[in-house]
Amino acid sequence: MTESKSPAAKEVWITGIGIVSSLGEGLDAHWDALNEKKINVDDKRFAPYIVHPLAPVTFDAQIPKKGDQRQMEAWQRIGTYAAGLALDSAGVKGDKEILGRMDMIVAAGGGERDLAVDLAIMTADAKGNSSPAFLNERLMNDLRPTLFLAQLSNLLAGNIAIVHGVCGTSRTFMGEEAASIDAARVALARIEAGQSDIALVGAAHNGERSDLLVLYEFGDFNLTEKFVPVWQREDKSGFALGSAGCFLVLESREHAEARGAKPYAKLTKVVADLAQRKQPGAVTKSLEALWPKLGVAGDSGHLITGATGVEPVTSEEKVFLRQHPGFAVRATGTMFGHTLETQFPLGLALAALSLSRGALFPPNDPTGLEVEKADAPDQIVVVGAGHWQGEGMALVEAVK
Amino acid sequence: MSAPSDKFGRPVVVVTGMGVVTSLGAGKQDNWRKLTAGESGIRTVTRFPIDGLKSTMAGTVDFVTVDPVTSTGLTERLAEMATEEALEQAAIGAKADFPGPLFLAVAPVEVEWPQRLELGRAIGKTEFGYDDMLRVSGGGRFTAYHHRFMFGSVASYLAESFGTKGSPISLSTACASGATAIQLGVEAIRRGDANAALCVATDGSVNPEALVRFSLLSALSTQNNPPQAASKPFSKNRDGFVMAEGAGAMVLESYESATARGAKILGVVAGCGELTDSFHRTRSSPDGKPIIGCMRKTLADAGLEPEQIDHINAHGTATPENDKMEYNTTAVVFGEHLPKIPVSSNKSMVGHTISAAGAVEAVFSLLTLEHQRIPPTINYEIPDPAILFDVVGNTARDAKVTAVMSNSFGFGGQNASLILTREPV
Numbered sequence: 001m002t003e004s005k006s007p008a009a010k011e012v013w014i015t016g017i018g019i020v021s022s023l024g025e026g027l028d029a030h031w032d033a034l035n036e037k038k039i040n041v042d043d044k045r046f047a048p049y050i051v052h053p054l055a056p057v058t059f060d061a062q063i064p065k066k067g068d069q070r071q072m073e074a075w076q077r078i079g080t081y082a083a084g085l086a087l088d089s090a091g092v093k094g095d096k097e098i099l100g101r102m103d104m105i106v107a108a109g110g111g112e113r114d115l116a117v118d119l120a121i122m123t124a125d126a127k128g129n130s131s132p133a134f135l136n137e138r139l140m141n142d143l144r145p146t147l148f149l150a151q152l153s154n155l156l157a158g159n160i161a162i163v164h165g166v167c168g169t170s171r172t173f174m175g176e177e178a179a180s181i182d183a184a185r186v187a188l189a190r191i192e193a194g195q196s197d198i199a200l201v202g203a204a205h206n207g208e209r210s211d212l213l214v215l216y217e218f219g220d221f222n223l224t225e226k227f228v229p230v231w232q233r234e235d236k237s238g239f240a241l242g243s244a245g246c247f248l249v250l251e252s253r254e255h256a257e258a259r260g261a262k263p264y265a266k267l268t269k270v271v272a273d274l275a276q277r278k279q280p281g282a283v284t285k286s287l288e289a290l291w292p293k294l295g296v297a298g299d300s301g302h303l304i305t306g307a308t309g310v311e312p313v314t315s316e317e318k319v320f321l322r323q324h325p326g327f328a329v330r331a332t333g334t335m336f337g338h339t340l341e342t343q344f345p346l347g348l349a350l351a352a353l354s355l356s357r358g359a360l361f362p363p364n365d366p367t368g369l370e371v372e373k374a375d376a377p378d379q380i381v382v383v384g385a386g387h388w389q390g391e392g393m394a395l396v397e398a399v400k
Numbered sequence: 401m402s403a404p405s406d407k408f409g410r411p412v413v414v415v416t417g418m419g420v421v422t423s424l425g426a427g428k429q430d431n432w433r434k435l436t437a438g439e440s441g442i443r444t445v446t447r448f449p450i451d452g453l454k455s456t457m458a459g460t461v462d463f464v465t466v467d468p469v470t471s472t473g474l475t476e477r478l479a480e481m482a483t484e485e486a487l488e489q490a491a492i493g494a495k496a497d498f499p500g501p502l503f504l505a506v507a508p509v510e511v512e513w514p515q516r517l518e519l520g521r522a523i524g525k526t527e528f529g530y531d532d533m534l535r536v537s538g539g540g541r542f543t544a545y546h547h548r549f550m551f552g553s554v555a556s557y558l559a560e561s562f563g564t565k566g567s568p569i570s571l572s573t574a575c576a577s578g579a580t581a582i583q584l585g586v587e588a589i590r591r592g593d594a595n596a597a598l599c600v601a602t603d604g605s606v607n608p609e610a611l612v613r614f615s616l617l618s619a620l621s622t623q624n625n626p627p628q629a630a631s632k633p634f635s636k637n638r639d640g641f642v643m644a645e646g647a648g649a650m651v652l653e654s655y656e657s658a659t660a661r662g663a664k665i666l667g668v669v670a671g672c673g674e675l676t677d678s679f680h681r682t683r684s685s686p687d688g689k690p691i692i693g694c695m696r697k698t699l700a701d702a703g704l705e706p707e708q709i710d711h712i713n714a715h716g717t718a719t720p721e722n723d724k725m726e727y728n729t730t731a732v733v734f735g736e737h738l739p740k741i742p743v744s745s746n747k748s749m750v751g752h753t754i755s756a757a758g759a760v761e762a763v764f765s766l767l768t769l770e771h772q773r774i775p776p777t778i779n780y781e782i783p784d785p786a787i788l789f790d791v792v793g794n795t796a797r798d799a800k801v802t803a804v805m806s807n808s809f810g811f812g813g814q815n816a817s818l819i820l821t822r823e824p825v
Contacts, residue, residue, distance in 0.1 A: 049534070071681060104676075108572075109551060110508045115530060122520035123527055133451030135513060136608050140452055145616040149681050149811065153508040153551075154572045158812025161678040167690070170676040170814060171580060174508065175552030175570040182569050186584070193591040210530035214519070215511060217537035219546030272567035274559055388547070389556055390567065 009192040013256050013263035013399065014352040016090025016249030018082040018202070021336050021346070022052035022242055026085060027353055034350070034361035039335055041227045041240060042208075048224040051207050052242035052337030057081060063163055073111040073150035074243075076159050079204025082245030083160045086200065090249035091261055096165060098259075103168040103196045104157055105187050107180035107203040107341040111151035113211045117142045156204060166200050177306065178272065178390025179203070180344040185270040185392070187250050197255040202247030203341035212241060221310055221387055229334040230309035231318070231367045237311035239387060242337020246345040248352070263399045265352035265380075269294050272392040283316035286391040287383065288323070294395045296381060300326030302360045302373060304351050305383040306343035307331045317385050318369070327381065328373035334364050344384040344392065351380035351396035404656040406670070407703045410590040412824045416663040417490025417651035419482035420763045422750040423459035423644055427485055432767050435775040436796040440628030440749050442642050448608055455620040457627030458606045459644025459751030472509050474604030476554045478647035478756075479504065483562060483600055490651035490663065492596060493563070500594040502564035503584040504555045505577030505601035507755045511549050513609060515542075554602070564598055574810030575715070576674075577601055578648060578758025579818050583672040585652045595657040601759030602647035611643060617682060619719060629779050631752075633716035633745035634723050634791050636784040641717040644751025648759030655824060667766040670803065670821045671702025677813035683721065684809070688729040691815050695733045695805065698817035704803060704825060706734045709741060711774055711799065713765045713806040714789075716745025717752055722809065727787040742799055743789040748778045758808040762818055765804040769822045773798050 019025065022040040023033040043050045059077050062084030063069050069077060087093040092102070121138050124130050149155050154172040161167055173179040173186075180203045190196040206212075216222050216239075223238030230239075250267060271293045275286035303321070307314050321329055332346050339346060354360045360377055363370030382394040406412050420427065423441025424434040434441075441459045450456040464481070466473040493499045520528070522536045547553055555568040573580040578601030585597030614620045621630040621640035632638040658665055675697055677690035684691060699706060715726055731738050746764050753760050768774055773796055780793035803825070806818045 110510055113510075118516065119529065122517060122533075125517050126520050126523065126528070127526045131451075132449035136449065136452035136612065139609055139612040140454070140615070143612060143616060146681075148613040148617065151508070151510075152572075152574065152811065154574050154810070154812045154814065155681060157676075158681055158814075161676045161813050162681065165678050167676040167678050167813075169674040170573065170812070171584075172572045173569055174506070174572055175555060175568075176550055178552060178567055179570070182567050185567075186569070189591055189593060190587065195587055195591065210534070211511070214530065214533055214537050215546065215549060217534055218542040218549075220538045220540070220543075221546070222538075274556060274567050276560060388550065389552060392567065 010194060011253040012188055012191045012267045013251050013253050014248050014265050014267055015251045015256050015261045015263055016086040017264060017349045017352060018085025018089060018247045019349055020057055020078060020082045021244035022055055023335065024055045025057055031353060031357060037362065037364045043227060046213060049213050049222050050227050050240040052240060053208055054078065054243035068163055071146060072159055075111055075204050075206040076150060076156050078206060078243060078245035079156045080159045080163050082202060082204060083200060083247040084164055086247035086249050087164055098198060099165040099167060101168045102166050103199040104160065104166050104170045105183040105199065105201050106157040106172045107183045108153040108156050108172050108174060109341060110153050112209050114143060114147060115210060176340055176390065177343055177384055177386030180341045181272045181384050181390065181392030184344065184348060184394060185272050188267055188270050191250060191252050198251040200247055200249055202345045204245035205243060205339040205342045207241030207243040207337055207339065223309060229365050230307050230314060230331045231365050231369045233309040234311065234315060239308040239310055239333065239338035242339040244336055244339040244342045244346060246342050246349050248345060248348060265355040265396045266399050268395040268397050270394040274389060275391055277389060281316060283313050283385050283391060284319045287317065287320040290391065290393045294381060294393055296395060297379060301379055302377040303327040303381040303383060304330045304332060304347045306347050307333055308338050308387045309333055310387045313385050313387065328360060329370050330361065347382035347384065348394055348396060351382050354380060355396060355398045412655035413586045413589045413652050413669045414655050414658050415650050415666045415669065415766060416492065416653050416658050417486035418666060418763045418766060419485030419649040420760055421461060421478050421481050422646035422753065422760060423461055424750055426481055428767060435749060435764065436773055438776045438778045438795060440778060442627045442630055442751050444627050453611055454615050454622050455611060456624045457630055457642060459642060460606045461645045469514060470512050470548060471605040471607050472548055472554065475506060475602050476557055478604050478645065479554060479558055479600050479602035480561065482647035482649035483558060486649040486651050492651055497563040498598055500596035500598060501566045501588060502555060502559050502568035503581040503597060503599045504558060504568060504570050505581040505755050505759065506554050506570050507603050507605045508572055509549055509551045512607060515545055572755065573814040573816065574812050575754055576758055576808035576810040576814040576816040577755040578760060579808040579816035581759060582650060582669060582762055582818060583674065583816060586669050586672050589652060589654050596651065596653045599652055600649045601756040603753050603755040604645045606643050606645055614643060621718065631718050631748045632779040633718040633748050633777050634784055634787045634789060635780055636782045638718040638720060638723060640719050642751040644753045646750060646753035646756045646760050648756055648763045650759060667769055668821045668824050669818060670825050671698045671819035673698030673701050674816045677815060682811050684725045688725055691729040691809065692732050694815040695817050698819055702819040702825060704819060707737045709803050709805050711768060711801045711804045712741055712743045713761050713804055714743050714745045715807045715809050716747050718747060723787060727789055739790055741790060742774050742792050742797060744774050744777045744792040746775060758816065761806050762820060765806045765820045768804060769801055769820065772801055
């Protein structure tokens, strides 16, 4: 495997950003919320579990047809909405020529289940009422026929194609946090190599789901009782699921310049690893091995991490961070919750936004791990270490 | 063979190892023998009760069992079997040390019914809600189910078992997933990011809810008796696809590195193409333009003219809409040359292996090139008069085959095509 970049590699710009989350929608709302250190958690609806609920959103603004909205579950609406914001921000919304050849890599999980149908079957089973045919009959009679399409992983991409007309290639990567690291990595590699000129990359997550809480509760990954920032969870490990959608438009510099598009930042490098987390310190080692591949200049700078607050991975990441004490750290998990596939694109988006605004947003951490840093960033490192596997990093730089 | 680069100056991507598992059996030899004999792997489902289901047959892989029983576990095992066969043939790298990345096409993963019911029973009450479920979910009793039902779990198992390099990619493009996995491998080698790639596609998800879901979308054949006659691609009386399981694996390498290590070259992935349809979630654009564009992109990517394709391994699901649309679009792309192209659908025998289909059919396409023999489309008794393909009906046909186009189309507007050749073009 060759890691070095070919001399002919094209420069890749981030020319569009779309974010919708528990903090609001759009770049200005997020910039303000981050600067005001706003955090939006709901500790009642799923008590004792804590979630970061989606801020009120008028989906009509990006998904005009009610029929389309009805065909989607929340995660698809969130993602299709955020994708629309990104296309608007890149100035390509409605540009059929560009959208018709725009490549897309979506990182996705699956859609929510019909909880009422599930519970009816489970309680009947617990009562001993289930004949061999019972499950089949209930599913045949009770499932909404189109629910499957709202659950299928690749149907977020499908909906983005239908609603926004993004129709070049369409690929859906799966696999929790790592899926979006790889989505960014592959999209970048394709544009650098001239296999693609422009791509839409991102993910969406609905964190307000009982079925997801169950899945993560199997591994005791959920934060309960009291919200604390991610760096304060050493003694009470866990993530608070967050709802968010985040998409980026990546584009070769020449393609962007030819259409007069302005960059937020450039995406210089994305690297990824799958550490076998069998020995203590495996995550620290993995991140340390990725670091030199980024090409970070100097020993001070800015870093945005998607740290989950889950142990031991977050503590292992802290060990890595302490080895780079000159870097001002920000954890998106504190403000946005854990948004699984969306966390890495969110980090890239906030890095690009910070570079374009000439400042990193302030720390939001009583432990002192995050420190103030006033100077305008030239480079921001984005880090992602998944709650159970998958490590990655990116370097986002100012365009000069 | 000619130069290591194609006519566009990109590294030629060759296949040096292949593995396949379907309802017909494990391995290329068994599959090829049965496939060319026109045998069907479709049977009445015995894995779970079929009472109340509209479609009661499938191409299940019943000779492989996993414990605990989960679709994801079976999916993983099928992928492992196909990969072992491919790696043995390729003889590349060392044991558990494959010198390249993994691209895995896999069905979306979710908690399954046996486990969900187990959880319900663990609550110890007969009336409960999700709060009660949550109370018993944690504490270590079900830790293994977290891992099992993560989307990345199959890829991470394969990556560790076979020592693939870097972060393994799990992907879904619905029924085109297998072709997309190969396409991602081809792109990585053409970029020079890797000299070898392991492309695997797998699906072991015949379970009650999966059957119900496709059934509710009216996608499945309901011609349950006899089950082996249900899948009728290109026939007038076709009424849907038959769900099936299987896996296909391919070792891709640059021509240069394959020849440098003296590997036997089984074939070439000469071209890949993809074009999204934005018309509808499950239906193709009535004008067929995205599929036409997909095939044309693939021909252009291979640098071939339509006349140079001498066999089409069709998507051929046997749904009324797919087969008609596939014929109409193929006719536009191939024009006057179309009657000279024998067309066949492996799905008549192995059913629709969904996420695996693109790779399973790519393996069969390469076997077609190797043996110069086209597997039949069985159950072709009443040809659809609106589909004027030269269908290789019911019995295998010997033919000169130099370039095969293999098509895959999926829900969500996913269209992907591959062109496979014996020699670099």
